[in-house]
Amino acid sequence: MLNIKGLFANVEEKEIITGLDLEIKPGEVHAIMGPNGAGKSTLGNVLAARPGYEATAGSIQFKGKDLLEMDTEERAREGLFLAFQYPVEIPGVSNMEFLKASVDAKRKHHGQPELSAVEFMKLARETSKKVDLDAAFLKRGVNEGFSGGEKKRNELMQMMLLEPELCILDETDSGLDIDALQVVADGVNAMRDGNRSFIVVTHYQRLLDYIVPDYVHVLANGRIVKSGDKSLALELEAKGYGWLEEEVA
Numbered sequence: 733m734l735n736i737k738g739l740f741a742n743v744e745e746k747e748i749i750t751g752l753d754l755e756i757k758p759g760e761v762h763a764i765m766g767p768n769g770a771g772k773s774t775l776g777n778v779l780a781a782r783p784g785y786e787a788t789a790g791s792i793q794f795k796g797k798d799l800l801e802m803d804t805e806e807r808a809r810e811g812l813f814l815a816f817q818y819p820v821e822i823p824g825v826s827n828m829e830f831l832k833a834s835v836d837a838k839r840k841h842h843g844q845p846e847l848s849a850v851e852f853m854k855l856a857r858e859t860s861k862k863v864d865l866d867a868a869f870l871k872r873g874v875n876e877g878f879s880g881g882e883k884k885r886n887e888l889m890q891m892m893l894l895e896p897e898l899c900i901l902d903e904t905d906s907g908l909d910i911d912a913l914q915v916v917a918d919g920v921n922a923m924r925d926g927n928r929s930f931i932v933v934t935h936y937q938r939l940l941d942y943i944v945p946d947y948v949h950v951l952a953n954g955r956i957v958k959s960g961d962k963s964l965a966l967e968l969e970a971k972g973y974g975w976l977e978e979e980v981a
């Protein structure tokens with residue numbers, strides 16, 4: 733699904749990713765943890781080709797294709813989805829229009845016809861039920877006046893509608909109460925189908941009780957310094973990150 737080799741990347745001319753390797757097979761869930769400022773969000777932004785984030789060396793293969801050759805829209809159409817840590821507001825564009833446009837762009841790329849307004853409405857209503865979001869949110873501006881939990885549920889709804897092959901969730905747990913966390917985790921778990929892969933960036937072990945990862949990686953100083961199974965998350969929760977820095981040194 734994803735093969736990152738020797739990646740170096742800059743943010744605003746500053747080197748943040750410093751030789752990162754990561755291989756993700758279809759169906760796997762990889763959690764990425766690590767201290768603040770380690771480069772976790774930068775990695776997500778480089779994968780999504782967010783402006784200002786530039787890979788300077790190394791390679792990224794996505795489904796056997798050179799990801800670095802694709803722009804943001806191509807990556808999305810190919811099936812990569814980045815759920816933003818701080819979802820953006822787009823006043824004046826209704827959530828419904830926004831979601832339909834993104835679904836239609838992807839369908840077009842795969843040679844499928846646009847959904848009619850009625851077909852999309854039906855699909856959107858069903859999906860909003862699954863994420864416990866009132867269908868009235870479809871008519872509002874994208875993220876306009878949404879609470880933190882509502883933004884996350886909306887993001888989850890977008891992810892469900894787009895059916896991406898690789899989902900990157902960046903601190904999807906921050907600002908969520910327990911009920912919203914459960915909704916997000918249930919949604920993610922329902923999307924696990926043996927083919928779809930996930931990168932879950934989180935500060936807290938708590939989320940990984942609900943979304944059980946196949947692998948846990950620690951990202952520090954721009955590269956992955958330790959990998960393990962889900963027990964590594966428990967060890968980090970108990971011991972913090974300091975011992976790892978000593979071990980790496």
Ligand code: ADP
Binds near residue numbers: 772774784
């Ligand atoms: P994490 O998500 O692991 O907490 P980030 O990837 O957000 O870390 O940040 C890594 C480093 O890159 C930090 O030093 C941060 O200040 C810097 N950085 C991230 N985004 C930007 C940006 N847009 N402009 C300048 N510096 C940035």
Ligand code: MG
Binds near residue numbers: 768769773
């Ligand atoms: Mg951070």
Ligand code: MG
Binds near residue numbers: 772773817903
């Ligand atoms: Mg971050």
